[in-house]
Amino acid sequence: MRGDGQKLWTAAFLLSIIANFFVVSILYLLMTTMALYAVERFQASDSVAGLAAGSFIVGALAGRIFAGKFLDFVGRRRLFLGALIILVIAALLYIPVNNLLLLLTIRTIHGVAFGAASTTLSASVMALIPAARRSEGTGYFAVSNTLAIAIGPFAAVLLVDAATYDVLFLVAAGCALAALIVGLFVRLPERTPTADERMHKWRMRWSDVFEPGALGIASVVFVAAIAYSGVMAFLNSYAQQNHMVVAASTFFLIYAGVALLSRFFIGRIQDRYGDNVVVYPMLLAFAIGLGLIAIASNGVVLLIAGAFLGIGFGGLLPCAQAIAITTAPLRRVGVTTSTYFIALDAGTGFGPLVLGALISAIGFEGMYAALAVLVLASMVLYHFVHGDKKYRQRVAA
Template identity: 40%
Template structure:
């Protein structure tokens, strides 16, 4: 049986757009805190706020983007987000104090939230349904590549040039994004007769898709745990004298994802949700246990392999499940619901987990995190796994 084409012109353009957005995000994320300290004599907490307020802007904009995608139109929302993202990169040149920087970061975060929510919704629609897991796996690699290239590029440029050079590069990349996206054909959303009426007012259902909530709760928990790695891996590596190995931690993580995601996406499509998710949760838990007991470079990098096969796999597969469970005309709301929950988990994690470190230490933190992830197997079964197993039985019989 001939497979429906996945690598269309539009899929490539939108994946490239996503890569550039993520590249700018990570490029600035690794340099803005130092910029704030050097240029405006900001305290470490204020410099940290310059990074986190971006996420606040993204979450705020996503609350409304999912709704507007279906009422205003996907094309208008995407271009609005990309233009706001571009304007924000230009505003960095006008910043003269810390408060203006915080405002620009919030606006930039809003542009990021609108653009990425719209992109994820549109891509879900242009990927053939029978290849959705595989397609999202490939699409999400754009973010994976940016995770590796962005921080490297940011640190490299900051060593050999000034911050204006970084802002110029970000502005040029954002401009390229607006231009290349003009060449993509964006499909209109599925229309239902009373759609405009159901999305009017300020009901909770107009901002969140309830059928996407169960799996979104799972990504919030997993994102919460993963934030402990993002935020504290360098401090942990310094404590156990493995700082050199830690510099390769996310590189190994990205390489494993580049290799594994296309395969895990195909397995999700062909074998069902549980076939992929249960091993992924176990892999995440094992990775955290190995991380908590690392005493040499090999075990630290081995942990990154299991973490990539765990959290990295769940991140893309959960997004597919969120959309698959939701009505076609509410894909935008399902996508924003999923991303808001993930951002919330990742955003809250450092604050809560940071308070636990003085009590348990880094090793204790990661061991506790492993227990949380392992126990979440049962929560997943209740929230989605049981239903997925029943659906797979029906699908198998029908086949």
């Protein structure tokens, strides 16, 4: 505990991190294998295979909007546990699926449950973190995301190669069940809606779905997510073209390891010295990493790029989430969290659609160079939406 007397490491906080790891692992276990599964199991075309992977994100966006708006009306614990139960059932339903339409339906439902569970937990855990340690605490919580990013795709490839897709689906169901068991012991802090909120419970204006105060930093996250989607979606293809497959298989482990290490000091620096001290260098590191990928002539350069992306994009995510929470009223934490993750999911999910066309026009190297320039431009965007403002104290509730 620090001298400010505010305790961060409580049982509820630790259990929330564990539960979040299992929830996020479901996304990365299935996202990296679902397109190939649709092709092998149902002879799907490339576009339909992409839809089989992306429909989960579409569902997640809907789940995040619902959770952001209604988590305090439904009850945070009730919504979280209900979503986890659906996650278990949906994962098991992949096994008997016998046609593409049913697969797409289950993927969408699975995504809705994931979005609701993730948003509810991420919003609720902010009440467990002392305000003076919000960036640090958010960074520690995001360690579970980093571990899931590293372990999920790696485990998925091993499971499909050594066993079957049915085993993969059982593991995904097991992750959901583990999250449910842990969630039973987590006492999420509840909040009672105000009389005005209850009066407008079913109103769905723009401001009821998105937090205006968080849209600025969310726009930066959206741009960054588009850039990172180019790595997630196309790095393996790029590596195969340039005979760097071994390095590409290690790339995400390097990325995750560096991102994990960064969580132990970046949040503290942000809490002490402000947002700009960490965000500008991280965006610069992100751009450098993308530039290195564009010019990578061997595996060593590619691995160095992974380290830069770990400190850049990997470090940016929890810092940006802390900024979003700080710039909005406490009573709007659910909508604020939803706004942040919608931007992240939208950039990650829809980025490859645009970047695929870009690759056809200018090649992989040109695409990664263009993304490096895009991230550099996002530094200017950040300056205007947040960098020239001072948000170190929460705005009034």
